[in-house]
Amino acid sequence: DTEVTQTPKHLVMGMTNKKSLKCEQHMGHRAMYWYKQKAKKPPELMFVYSYEKLSINESVPSRFSPECPNSSLLNLHLHALQPEDSALYLCASSHPRGVGEQYFGPGTRLTVT
Amino acid sequence: GENVEQHPSTLSVQEGDSAVIKCTYSDSASNYFPWYKQELGKRPQLIIDIRSNVGEKKDQRIAVTLNKTAKHFSLHITETQPEDSAVYFCAPREGAQKLVFGQGTRLTINP
Numbered sequence: 001d002t003e004v005t006q007t008p009k010h011l012v013m014g015m016t017n018k019k020s021l022k023c024e025q026h027m028g029h030r031a032m033y034w035y036k037q038k039a040k041k042p043p044e045l046m047f048v049y050s051y052e053k054l055s056i057n058e059s060v061p062s063r064f065s066p067e068c069p070n071s072s073l074l075n076l077h078l079h080a081l082q083p084e085d086s087a088l089y090l091c092a093s094s095h096p097r098g099v100g101e102q103y104f105g106p107g108t109r110l111t112v113t
Numbered sequence: 114g115e116n117v118e119q120h121p122s123t124l125s126v127q128e129g130d131s132a133v134i135k136c137t138y139s140d141s142a143s144n145y146f147p148w149y150k151q152e153l154g155k156r157p158q159l160i161i162d163i164r165s166n167v168g169e170k171k172d173q174r175i176a177v178t179l180n181k182t183a184k185h186f187s188l189h190i191t192e193t194q195p196e197d198s199a200v201y202f203c204a205p206r207e208g209a210q211k212l213v214f215g216q217g218t219r220l221t222i223n224p
Contacts, residue, residue, distance in 0.1 A: 031210055042202055042214035043157065056211060090156065097209055101147060104156040 003027075004105035006091050012111045015081060021108045023074040023091030029103075031055075031096035032074040034066060037088040037107070049074060050096045081112045115140040115207040119215030127223050132193055134218045136203030137185040145206040146179055146186045149214075152199045160201075161188070190220075198222045 004025045013019050023032065031050045035043035048056035049068040063085075065077040074091055091105040116139040126132050136146075147162035163170045163177045163186065170177050174193075179186040186205075190197055200219050204212040 033210075040217075042204075042217050043212075044214070045211055048210050050210065094210070101159040101162060102212060104158070106156050 004091055004093055004103050006089075006105040006108050008108060009106070010109045010111075012113060013078065013081065014113055015083075017081075018077070018079045020078065021076040021089055021091075021110075023076075023093075023105055024072055025093040025103070025105075026072055027093060027103065028071075029093035029095055030071055031094045032068060033092040033094075033102065034064075034074070034076050035090040035092065035104075037090055039087075043090055047076075078110075081110075083112050086110055086112045115143065115205060115211075115213040117203065117205060117213050117215045119203050119218055121218060122216060123219045123221070125221045125223060126193055128193055128195060130193055132188075132190045132197070132220055134188045134201055134203070134220070135185060136187070136205070136215050137183075138205040138213075139184065140205070140207055141181075141184065143205045143207060146177065147204050147206075147212070148177060148188045149202045149204060150199045151202065151217075157202060193222045195222050195224060 007022045033048050034046040037043045046060045047066040052068045063080050067075040088107045090107045092102040094102040118137045144165040149157040150160045151157045161175050161177045163179050174191045176189040200217045202217050203215040
């Protein structure tokens, strides 16, 4: 199984809402990633978890809160977002020590109203 | 941090012709150089990658060449087909985990 799954596929939320994005993989990967991709732009790294510990935070605003409850799951908790946070949020996974590729999930299309 | 430049930003070729996309990077410590293909509305998918101890790698119609001295690597697609139309990203790796994506090349294959 070389698949990363993400739910939901689409999410519309108001600026006062709290929501969560979920990501799951069963490839035994111990590194998991969140990326943000705006339209016609490349993916931008937000967070990296390695062995369930946060290893990279690319100076992301605190209204985005990642969580890695176990080696297969990655969540992104959203609170008090702004309209400019509307984007495709991609999850990825890989082996943690730079071996092999990063596998991407299909993404969650987020719209903040 | 890694600075990545990718050229061209758009490329249009006739079906059956070849396409070449170039990526330059700044971090001399980078040792892993992947190319991702992203079709409209879909996830990025790895199409080929190369490590710093190799100068060229081929997989059927796709090849990647690496010049570590000049800090650039290129994607070569031969005998292009309509299904090759997509956005292509280079993404040299900084450190053990961080991919730094280029701005992308929109490739259009004209029948």
